[in-house]
Amino acid sequence: MDESDPPDFKKRIRESFRRQAAMRTIGAELTRVEPGTVEIELPFDAKLTQQHGLLHAGVISAALDAAGTYAGYSVIDPEASLLTIEFKVNLLSPGRGERFLFRGEVTKPGTTIIVSDGRAYAVRPDGPAKLIASVTGTMMVVRGREGIEG
Amino acid sequence: MDESDPPDFKKRIRESFRRQAAMRTIGAELTRVEPGTVEIELPFDAKLTQQHGLLHAGVISAALDAAGTYAGYSVIDPEASLLTIEFKVNLLSPGRGERFLFRGEVTKPGTTIIVSDGRAYAVRPDGPAKLIASVTGTMMVVRGREGIEG
Amino acid sequence: MDESDPPDFKKRIRESFRRQAAMRTIGAELTRVEPGTVEIELPFDAKLTQQHGLLHAGVISAALDAAGTYAGYSVIDPEASLLTIEFKVNLLSPGRGERFLFRGEVTKPGTTIIVSDGRAYAVRPDGPAKLIASVTGTMMVVRGREGIEG
Amino acid sequence: MDESDPPDFKKRIRESFRRQAAMRTIGAELTRVEPGTVEIELPFDAKLTQQHGLLHAGVISAALDAAGTYAGYSVIDPEASLLTIEFKVNLLSPGRGERFLFRGEVTKPGTTIIVSDGRAYAVRPDGPAKLIASVTGTMMVVRGREGIEG
Numbered sequence: 001m002d003e004s005d006p007p008d009f010k011k012r013i014r015e016s017f018r019r020q021a022a023m024r025t026i027g028a029e030l031t032r033v034e035p036g037t038v039e040i041e042l043p044f045d046a047k048l049t050q051q052h053g054l055l056h057a058g059v060i061s062a063a064l065d066a067a068g069t070y071a072g073y074s075v076i077d078p079e080a081s082l083l084t085i086e087f088k089v090n091l092l093s094p095g096r097g098e099r100f101l102f103r104g105e106v107t108k109p110g111t112t113i114i115v116s117d118g119r120a121y122a123v124r125p126d127g128p129a130k131l132i133a134s135v136t137g138t139m140m141v142v143r144g145r146e147g148i149e150g
Numbered sequence: 151m152d153e154s155d156p157p158d159f160k161k162r163i164r165e166s167f168r169r170q171a172a173m174r175t176i177g178a179e180l181t182r183v184e185p186g187t188v189e190i191e192l193p194f195d196a197k198l199t200q201q202h203g204l205l206h207a208g209v210i211s212a213a214l215d216a217a218g219t220y221a222g223y224s225v226i227d228p229e230a231s232l233l234t235i236e237f238k239v240n241l242l243s244p245g246r247g248e249r250f251l252f253r254g255e256v257t258k259p260g261t262t263i264i265v266s267d268g269r270a271y272a273v274r275p276d277g278p279a280k281l282i283a284s285v286t287g288t289m290m291v292v293r294g295r296e297g298i299e300g
Numbered sequence: 301m302d303e304s305d306p307p308d309f310k311k312r313i314r315e316s317f318r319r320q321a322a323m324r325t326i327g328a329e330l331t332r333v334e335p336g337t338v339e340i341e342l343p344f345d346a347k348l349t350q351q352h353g354l355l356h357a358g359v360i361s362a363a364l365d366a367a368g369t370y371a372g373y374s375v376i377d378p379e380a381s382l383l384t385i386e387f388k389v390n391l392l393s394p395g396r397g398e399r400f401l402f403r404g405e406v407t408k409p410g411t412t413i414i415v416s417d418g419r420a421y422a423v424r425p426d427g428p429a430k431l432i433a434s435v436t437g438t439m440m441v442v443r444g445r446e447g448i449e450g
Numbered sequence: 451m452d453e454s455d456p457p458d459f460k461k462r463i464r465e466s467f468r469r470q471a472a473m474r475t476i477g478a479e480l481t482r483v484e485p486g487t488v489e490i491e492l493p494f495d496a497k498l499t500q501q502h503g504l505l506h507a508g509v510i511s512a513a514l515d516a517a518g519t520y521a522g523y524s525v526i527d528p529e530a531s532l533l534t535i536e537f538k539v540n541l542l543s544p545g546r547g548e549r550f551l552f553r554g555e556v557t558k559p560g561t562t563i564i565v566s567d568g569r570a571y572a573v574r575p576d577g578p579a580k581l582i583a584s585v586t587g588t589m590m591v592v593r594g595r596e597g598i599e600g
Contacts, residue, residue, distance in 0.1 A: 320500050325475070346471055349470070350472060351466040351467070352531075356472035358511045361539075365507045390535065
């Protein structure tokens with residue numbers, strides 16, 4: 001089987017996501033993996049809130065960073081890995097809702113640097129999704145660095 | 151007692167921090183509260199890691215955001231509250247260590263907008279602290295908005 | 301004539317842009333004004349370069365900031381003005397080209413805070429435009445502040 | 451003479467700065483070059499203003515980016531060059547004044563990625579300097595890339 005086969009990058013991403021213990025801790029699931037696009041979903045949980053009972057900006061950032069990073073994994077070769085260098089989050093509306101969707105998309109692929117953009121939504125069963133945050137993140141492609149695999 | 155008394159803002163900040171369930175979930179403690187400066191500490195926990203076993207960028211962001219926000223709380227009047235509008239995190243070194251320190255400091259106080267800067271360190275018992283991340287965050291002062299108190 | 305009439309905001313934006321002496325200095329023109337979207341164009345000029353002869357990141361930022369700010373002007377009431385609080389620029393490809401297009405779009409309108417996103421392109425007569433930079437900017441709506449009008 | 455000698459990096463930085471035509475266009479001067487720290491100064495000029503007659507955010511960004519980039523040049527080897535990947539500027543106070551100082555400092559040196567922080571001040575002859583902006587920038591070290599030298 002060709003290593004660049006779509007099912008292969010999907011498998012790599014799913015396995016890597018499973019190793020992100022922090023995603024398990026916040027209850028995040030990987031719900032969509034396509035070339036250049038990854039989605040993560042998260043049900044609201046009172047243990048993830050800030051002082052006003054809203055979803056904590058750090059939790060939003062964690063899920064947006066993961067979505068953007070794994071979108072990046074879909075455009076790199078199978079031996080490489082990614083490290084987030086930096087990201088910027090804009091919190092556009094209060095993190096209020098029962099379920100949240102985080103979509104990461106590759107804006108600029110590259111051999112050394114990859115840039116992704118992402119958006120977070122409060123998903124409502126009875127209405128349109130509400131945009132609650134946006135992110136831009138920069139990642140570095142790493143190869144053969146001890147301890148940084150997958 | 152004067153409401154602008156230092157012990158008073160310290161009390162407000164400690165109470166608000168206690169309501170941040172996300173801080174409890176990640177095991178963060180508020181260890182220092184001074185005018186314009188707040189520190190948070192966090193022991194390493196395997197449940198907070200990303201795919202390479204390092205402290206997750208989202209956890210670093212959550213603690214840096216909280217440190218910067220509570221630094222901001224120390225320079226606003228007791229009836230006001232703060233909402234993070236945006237922040238940018240630079241991940242400078244891998245989040246490897248047994249214990250982490252997050253320091254937030256007010257760079258620019260204001261009546262509507264407050265800007266804080268922060269740094270995250272891996273604290274080592276036998277050596278100097280290692281800078282692992284920096285943040286700049288922008289907060290909006292909110293007053294009398296339903297559900298946004300303290 | 302109704303002040304909220306589209307032609308009216310277009311007029312206000314064009315007049316305000318004309319007062320941005322820095323735009324004249326870099327040779328930027330306002331080429332499109334629609335509700336929520338503004339475009340600025342700039343021919344390459346050797347006086348705008350960095351050390352490698354490419355368009356300077358600061359010039360890209362100046363035009364992206366102006367495009368995003370004026371996109372914001374299209375969604376505020378005529379008496380208000382906007383001040384940029386912060387922005388983040390990602391330089392995605394070298395600023396090489398004969399002509400550049402900067403598009404700013406409102407991502408989140410608001411009564412106090414407005415967030416816009418923008419993209420910069422090198423426009424080529426004989427091929428597709430090349431994405432060279434992206435920006436996210438946060439603006440504060442100001443009213444009745446001395447010296448801050450239009 | 452040893453190539454890592456301080457006078458040598460100072461010379462390289464001064465020569466590279468001189469090639470930044472955009473710095474000449476805005477009237478910026480390189481006033482201080484030390485290991486890890488660079489300062490640029492700029493007199494106010496009406497041709498550099500935004501719509502309210504204040505120093506344009508893009509001009510502030512251009513000078514902060516240059517200061518941060520050249521601070522980075524002081525910690526890389528003589529054959530390497532730097533490209534700004536991204537930066538974030540916070541505009542803390544209106545750009546009002548007769549003269550401005552921009553200081554860039556290396557926060558994290560590295561073989562591939564360098565991060566610098568900077569601050570912009572309105573310098574007053576009769577009082578303390580006023581902080582008007584802060585920046586964090588990320589640069590990539592490039593070697594042997596055609597057209598990217600010095």
